[in-house]
Amino acid sequence: MPTACFRGTELPNPYYLRVNSPFESLRADQAYLFRHALLRDAAYQLQLPGDRARLHALTFAAIEAICGGRAPGPLPGDYDERSFQPHPTDPFSLELADHATAVESLPALRGGSASLDDARGARRLYLGRAAEIAERSFQNDVAVKLWGVHAETVEGLEKGESLRRAAIVAFRSGRLTTAEPLFEQALDLFREGGDRRLEGAVLGSLASVYKASGRMAIAERSYGQALALHRETGNRKAEGVEMENLASLWHETGRIEQAEAYHRQAILISREAGDRRGEGIAVGNLAILLDETGRFQEAERCFESALEIHRKVGNRRMQGINLCNQASVFRRARQFEVARRKFEEALAIDREVGNRQSQGIALGNLAILCKEQARFEESERLYGQALEIHREIGSRRYEGITLGSLANLHLGLSRHGLARPLFEQAIQIDRQVGNRRFEGLHLCDLALLHLDLQEIVEARALWTEGTTILRVLGDVGQLELNSAVIRKACELAGVPCFET
Template structure:
């Protein structure tokens, strides 16, 4: 044996378990196919509780939770094996129905446990055993699981198939639901025009069907599209319509979601007191409804508000509370996202070691759950931190990693943001031509995806670059254009931050502030 090689130790217990497994498998293989099927049927009856789940539970509505759900994956496997070799046609059909039932129960349990990769596979498997609108809905759920993992291309393909099936089946209600979810994928990948058209088509379907609840949800989804494209009054009006519509049903969870959306809009518009009030109301609704997952999401957004209004101590406490809620329910995806936001707070406070720790924890989570989109965003944040801490080579390589992921998943918006940050890196390291090119690419993407906020911020950053090149007229023109966009959006926090950076750059260049003669 080679020196240093690890020696395997065989205990009596290990030997016993190995022999037992070997004999058990041999005994199973010696059974005739029909006998094996009966054994699986017996195993199913032993595991399934005395009060069985209703056999008609496989429909389009959510399945009621049942004691058997903990064993749903195992039960689905036994039912399939029993169906393959049952004694009679009636028995085989019964076990096929039970296989479908428990396969769906297993998929829903995976969703509840945030096992998105397993859920995506389970829903697609379930779709193979059903037809029509039920198959369409299973594919939508598979797409939702893929989306939660940041697999945007896979999610789009699955949800597009769902829309096509519901359209073919003339199931307008489910077509509208799937179309609305597809619109969200378009928005996440920077195709704001397509997103708006899909949301508006879904909204028309819900109104035509008289489905007020889904109408309220679709209205809420349109809010973000209108805000991103600079249509602030429309965004505010639609957000208030969505809230009023959903309040009709007395569903505290849906009302809380609508209030959270309205609070985010108020925050972006600089209406801070209204935003904070709406966030607190949304938190109370989710708490009363016993929905810690939604409570954690709102808490994370409240943390952003506190951070943007300079209340750093409270922001940290709120982020920590959001993290505790995400961990309580096992929501690792949003735990990772919140850690990135907490890392951003630490960067603002120049607590760079804490920031790096938070970013790396987030990266580990995103990689573990397979959330590629959020992994790319976290890498971009880490790259900016490397730049701030004078690790130029590491910053560049980390930006490159982020860009590879953004392009892989088709996230154009985040690609534009990463290119803008890379342009700042080139600017600060004296790589003039590369900075010029990266700013142009970033602005082109922001304009193509219709993201007004990042277009405004990018123009302000580019103005600082032009100042460093003594191109004062270009700097002033670009600054005014960018500042006007941020002002129109009501984003006072970002405008204030960019103004401070611009004035520092003007002082270094020995020129008057670019906003000096603005009213």
């Protein structure tokens, strides 16, 4: 009977990886065909435990031999994700880990090709490679689980790194409540091991979790601590990344001059460090700031440059984000068909890579487009989907933005009773998370609602408060738009214009 017919016992089939290989649909335990799975299990169970272990060892050795030998492992202390080298064993990495686990279960081996220590090392190796492959192919749930399993097989800094990688995947796929405790565990291990470089890396990641969930004060403090550690350890690449993270936080909380200065410094540092991925992110974020402050031509050049960089380095996640930002520019220019196409491209990428937060953002922006095209039912449905995602992942900033946008839809349809509480909820969240720009926008929108209801005193006060915020932020484009809107609204209401 062929040895390849026997099934491993640890890693279930849902963990099976998608890898670009002619062998990707074949498992060694399926090479021998039985009439029924129960017959296969019965044949396996008939073997004595020692014989099973030897069969697993033989199968493990056969797969490695067919694939040209053992896959390379990471160098000690090498935690750079880019150092991963593909190998012919990759389609079988989980199966190899499974076989090594079965061999490892015996206290000693008298047959086969590997010692007990070698079996343990092989299991660690192939679990790590399987986690890496799952992460690179956006099988996010699988990757989080596998990095967690890998963490159980190692200790110290290596355990911390496995937990960090699990947390990164969870964060990128919008699972903030999963990511945070994993980052915290990794941080404790890096501090215990005295690795200041890794401590800085995980502090910056934790700060991003805090920011995404609306805890701006602790996020800013943690980014600052991470930046200090990067400078202390001479990690220029990470310094650029953290400066960009701080720039984004300052932008979102209304400190525009500080944000722009750090965006530009981050771009220079990323170029100096050869970090094209970081450069693309910083250029794209600078484009958003330029667009909001009325520098449209420079913004358009930055958007195009960022998208080109993301494509060259293969950063699919950021391609989706950047396409959504570009689509919003086309929407504001009333090039609706181009905008819709780009929003749909962005959504397709967000779903492919499992980026739930960006998927929610793109749905919300597509809803705005539908509203502007008078497709009101579709708009309301898309807002509902976006709101569900942001609440599911704990993204308070975008929950507030989406509530305000949905309120605006109701206002445009004269549903004042539905719009008012949504505006109030949105403004409350904006203030909680420090989202100054949208606080200003939502105050102005609520002012229009009061003006519709002839509540002139309340409307004027809210309008003044909202436009003051936007003026401080330098949001030239929005101020120009608001000026036209309030002139028309006041004329319809039969009252003097709030802006003179």
